[in-house]
């Protein structure tokens with residue numbers, strides 16, 4: 226893969242159409258996850274030598290079989306709440322806690338205490354926590370999350386750096402943090418930064434690695450540099466695919482400049498987005514003022530990304546996969562909110578009728594984990610294709 230563009234691969238669900246139609250008959254809405262795709266993405270990352278350790282950000286999709294698959298592929302797990310930590314050890318009771326990161330934001334101090342108790346690696350991102358709860362942190366080894374002053378991502382709502390962001394310790398307060406840590410006998414063994422989600426600017430990765438290495442030298446005790454997650458995936462047919470080879474080359478160059486540190490990444494989306502589809506049934510087809518709408522039996526309660534970030538997901542009439550997409554529809558859900566739209570001006574067969582099985586693609590990341598029962602609509606069920 227070095228230096229090569231990754232073309233948008235043929236989606237797995239084309240070959241699995243019959244199976245998906247059968248599953249849809251068993252009831253919709255329904256998420257289906259394709260584990261071979263998860264393994265394929267995992268192996269693309271394990272093939273990159275410059276990376277020393279890989280963690281999976283389970284907030285993207287915490288389905289037990291996805292966690293088991295990624296742990297079997299050598300990944301550790303990154304959690305952001307006590308709920309996620311408990312889930313991980315319930316699914317994988319024998320998992321070595323040293324393979325688990327806890328990277329919370331504004332968590333209650335009891336969650337830090339519980340995480341230390343479990344023996345996982347805890348990341349702290351402010352001085353105030355150390356000062357207010359010295360008994361929780363005294364004598365511990367921790368990672369420090371720094372806000373390098375800039376963020377990135379597919380939408381302003383998923384950018385996690387810079388002044389407007391709640392995440393990370395400001396660069397100007399690093400020395401203060403180091404002093405407070407020293408006073409408590411806290412050892413800073415890792416540095417962490419995460420710019421946001423869906424980061425396309427590859428220069429940013431190098432820059433953050435370089436800057437973290439600079440801080441690490443100043444602090445002295447740091448062994449690990451964690452440059453977060455944020456790898457994008459090509460949602461659109463015309464999206465420029467992320468150049469993983471180029472990304473890996475950049476990391477290798479940085480690694481050569483700063484060989485003293487272990488490089489850690491913690492992606493979520495990249496590993497699981499493409500493995501998942503949301504199956505739904507067309508409920509009604511309605512024309513209003515020249516706009517044709519097809520309704521689905523589920524909406525933003527099952528997949529909130531289009532409503533929340535104007536995110537684009539490919540929508541397919543699975544029933545009529547072989548027919549020409551000669552109609553134009555807005556695809557909407559049944560939720561009482563105007564933002565309950567999966568897609569505007571979507572090309573679908575003009576023959577689309579209520580009862581057709583519909584598929585929303587690339588829904589494996591931040592789909593089910595962000596779903597709700599708003600309007601008292603049921604949560605989707607989840608299936609796995611091994």
Ligand code: LLP
Pocket residue numbers: 282285303328383385419421422423453454455456491492493494495530534590591
């Ligand atoms: N590490 C940290 C500290 C994070 O906050 C996140 C994501 C990740 C890793 C994984 O990022 P990824 O590789 O998945 O981009 N709901 C939004 C994305 C929110 C991401 C939150 N943090 C979406 O659907 O686009």
